[in-house]
Amino acid sequence: MSAVSDDGLDDEPAYRWPVPPPGGWTADDLDRIPGLPPHTELIDGSLVFMSPQTAFHARCMRLLENTLLGQAPDHLDVMREMTVKLDAKNRPEPDILVFPMEANTGPDQTWYKPEDVILAVEVVSDDSRERDREVKPRKYAAAGVPHFWRVEQDEDKGYPVVYVYELDPATKSYGLTGIFHDRLKVSVPFDIEIDLTAVDRRAR
Template sequence: MTAEAVIAVMTPSSLPDWVFPPPQGFSAEDLDHIPELPAHTELIDGSLVFVSPQTSFHMRAVSLLEAELRGAAPAGVRVRREMSVVLAKDQRPEPDLCVVTEEAVRGGAETYYDAKDVVLAVEVVSPESVTRDRERKPQLYAQAGIPHFWRVEEDSGKPIVYVYELDPALRSYARMGVHRDRLKVTAPFDLDADLAAIDRI
């Protein structure tokens, strides 16, 4: 079927309601109530953002960091993969990884975490999300008071981890380091990860 034929077949009555956002945009709460919404849909500035299929690098980088974070996490925190975070009424992004306080875990039925419960947000940059992951999401995480943010980029198949810490007075992130072969940090907790291990995943 040609693109023209697809457009001709798709009438307003055949499209899901969420294709047409309300005048004020969607709210964070809406994501739990919109039927047939694609998995991992995010809410940025009141607009729905749909993710593209992930690359092999993205999947392996997330898996590597998830395992390292879980292995190093102290008592009192939990590591979560692909769980959305409510930052404001019209902001509900889904970091690739986040570290949350133990108190935020409410028996396994939660579909999101509140910003106040997030210690670290991690984004692995994809080709379609470069601007969001480099610019908009860090702004939103910082404004919401999340103390630590890591951005992971690909360089010749290897991860580079940019580590940021919140300046609470400015509500913006200061870069604390760039890690290529080894990710060694003391905040939000001690971690010494071999980034080259991605080749074994």
Template sequence: MGGIMTAEPQHTWPVPPPDGYTVDDLFALPDLPPHTELIDGSLVFVSPQRDFHTIAMYLLEAGLRRTVPERFRVRREMAVVLDARNAPEPDLLVLHAEAVQGRRQTRYEPADVVLAVEVVSPDSEARDRDSKPGKYAAAGIPHFWLVEMAGEKDHPAVHTYELDPVTKAYGLTGIHHERLKVTVPFTIDIDLAEVDHL
């Protein structure tokens, strides 16, 4: 009488080097899950997203694409190499058009980025609110938006920030609930209440 054979999962997770991973490791390690980020030398994997995250990204991406001047490009979830141990992947980016070198491109430099957008998720609250904005500011990215779920209807609230070149820190320029209407980095007008129709 034969025994029952069970298969054990064959996951082999990479063992981090003593000093943590580098950007070179991030782009060389095989079979990493999609949208893996490198934060302070640690690999950060993306958890399943809430519906809010998806519709907020869709709404903002559509609004940015509708209003973006020809000199810029909009991208989503692309790595930005800040230094040897940090390559976060903002949810949305606005880039200088000349930064886009080809369809096989996997990363951008901070100087390429005009605006970085993070939509807060339960598993990424501390990174999105504290760690990433400080890193983006230190790298010289001029504009940052933090998008959170707010109010009884769980609508997006967009906190807009602009880099102070003297302090190298972001200053809050507004909190937008029903409508996101700004003139920098270019004229943008997005009806945030449209989430009810998505």
């Protein structure tokens, strides 16, 4: 019988956390470090681990992925939870990506190039609020990703609120082009219309 620790969990052998090399991890290291939790990101050379997903987060991703897939032109593809290798020290994992079909390189692919990303979407969680609102949009913009959506939960209705941004290529920064409640309708990067109140229903 194992001993019980003060927090009520059975004592387990100590886990050996990966020790970063001098200068921090690189984007290529993310595929080589053994035992990383799913959906680990690299931000400024540091590993970032994800907290357990909420139902709101999962349902938002399902709604957005399915609807975007249904409305995207044939030359575009949509993927959820795949990393983007922005540079040697940054490899974030947007919740949803839109990119050209030719950016797919095969079944073992684990990341995309920023120049291939047309739209990056982040659904904000409690533990990712600062990263999703400030850090990651700034990095996506600097890397030239032309469109970015930030999705947050409306405190009153519980539905998604989508903040839509477009890149200003002169300043390499995002400008807010719209805030959408209940229904999202935009014409770029292609014609998109999403019933945001359908987040609790099966997206068709």
